[in-house]
Amino acid sequence: MSDIKVVTIADNEEYLRQVSLPVEFPDESLKRDIELLEEYCREHEVFAMAAVQLGIPKRIIYLKNTNLDMVKKIQSDSVSDEDKDYNEARILINPVIISREGLTDYWEACFSCLDNLGHVRRPYKITLEYLDINGNKHIEIFEGFEATVLSHEYDHLDGVLHMDIADEVLKMSVEEMQKFRLEHGYNIVSKTGNYEELMKKMVKKK
Numbered sequence: 001m002s003d004i005k006v007v008t009i010a011d012n013e014e015y016l017r018q019v020s021l022p023v024e025f026p027d028e029s030l031k032r033d034i035e036l037l038e039e040y041c042r043e044h045e046v047f048a049m050a051a052v053q054l055g056i057p058k059r060i061i062y063l064k065n066t067n068l069d070m071v072k073k074i075q076s077d078s079v080s081d082e083d084k085d086y087n088e089a090r091i092l093i094n095p096v097i098i099s100r101e102g103l104t105d106y107w108e109a110c111f112s113c114l115d116n117l118g119h120v121r122r123p124y125k126i127t128l129e130y131l132d133i134n135g136n137k138h139i140e141i142f143e144g145f146e147a148t149v150l151s152h153e154y155d156h157l158d159g160v161l162h163m164d165i166a167d168e169v170l171k172m173s174v175e176e177m178q179k180f181r182l183e184h185g186y187n188i189v190s191k192t193g194n195y196e197e198l199m200k201k202m203v204k205k206k
C-alpha cells in the first residue's frame with residue numbers, strides 16, 4: 001500500500017472547499033498527478049475520485065467504477081477474482097457539464113466526508129465536454145449511475161460536497177453504509193425532462 005492520503009472534512013474541510021483550477025497544457029506535473037490518482041483508486045474501493053481529494057487542486061476526475069452491476073457485486077461481497085481489479089481508469093480533465101436531463105436519487109458516500117451518507121438527487125443524463133490526457137477535446141453523454149458518480153466528482157472541483165446538497169444525511173460506519181445501500185439502491189425517477197425543472201417539482205412536493 002502506498003502512503004497517499006485522502007483529504008477529509010476532519011483534517012482540512014477548507015481545502016476541500018476550494019475551487020480547483022483548470023489544467024493548462026502542457027502541464028509538467030500532470031503525468032504524476034494522474035499516477036497518484038491511479039494508485040489511490042487501485043488500492044481503495046472507490047467509484048471515482050477528484051484530484052483535489054488527494055491534495056491536487058486541479059480539475060481532474062478519475063473514474064474507476066461507474067458500473068452499477070459491479071457496484072452491487074462489491075457491496076454484497078460476491079465479487080469474483082476476475083472482477084476484483086475492475087477499473088475503468090478513465091481520466092476527465094477540465095470537464096464542463098453542458099446539459100442535464102432526467103432525475104435520479106442515491107444514498108451517496110464520499111471518502112472525504114467520512115461517516116456522512118447523503119440522499120442526493122442528480123440528473124439521469126449529462127452531456128459533458130472534457131479533455132483527455134493529451135489535451136484533446138471530447139463531448140460525451142454519460143447516462144444512469146455513471147452520471148451520478150460523475151456529478152458527485154464534478155461538484156468536488158467546485159468545492160461542493162454531497163452532504164451540502166443532500167436532502168437527508170445519515171451518519172454510519174462503512175459496514176452499515178454498505179448494508180444500507182444494498183437495501184436503498186440507485187433510483188431512477190425520470191430518464192427525460194429538464195433536470196432543474198424536475199428538481200423544482202421535488203422541492204414543491206416536500
Ligand SMILES: [Zn+2]
Binds near residue numbers: 110111
Ligand atoms: Zn466525494
